[in-house]
Amino acid sequence: MSTVLLVLHVLAAVLAVGPVTVAASAFPPSLRRAAATAAEDGGDGLGPARALHRISRVYSWVGISVPALGIATAVSMGVLGDAWVLASLTLTAVAAGVLVTRVLPGQQEALELAGRGDGSGGTGPVPAGTLRALGMSTGAFSLLWTVVVVLMIVRPGSTTGA
Template identity: 55%
Template structure:
């Protein structure tokens, strides 16, 4: 059962978190492109699509920590420091996504036709970068697992 849970956890993490990370990182440049040419419906459509990708895959991504907890419980590592750190960083990443990235994207969508969006685009880009960095650290912790008995 552990192998199944770990496999499902990794697959869902790749399928759900990967698209959010990529779409979030592409969002600010897409907003800047849409602001350069407010009459370009395609550019505005790209911004809208990237935001939709972030929302949909963020919702799917909720299953990643659920499967992670089930996997950790089956492996007997729920109290390990590397896992507790990963859980905390996952919570921070989810908070950054839910409280900064997604609302910031929505605000930019609402004002895509004004120059006021340029400053907000920078803020969303920074929040998206932080989100990506947090997930990178969590991924490394999941692979390296300090103190692991696997010999790594």
């Protein structure tokens, strides 16, 4: 049973957290391109940024399965109390917090600012500070997940870890 849970946990991480991480990272440049495109042709160009926000939002809900399956796997393997598991769970909670309190609201705010425009159908200005803060939050989210992946592979203190 541990093997099945582990496979499901890893698949959920790849198929849920991966898309959120990529979409969230691609969002700020997509919004910058939309503004540049709107300046050239007058369209709003926000379709790709809206799609990336939707991917981030929907896959973040699917991502809830990752820690749930991880906990079930840790319980079945008898390692739930190990330091690397507890550290991973803590970092996962912090990453989820960054996603829910910074990344997703930041994307929504940026889309709202860009969608206002000047009434001519173009893309409105998004302050550079807003995009910079969003990029930093997204980078923190990605870094936290990278550390979790390293902990899952290395498993410090385990008999099979490096």
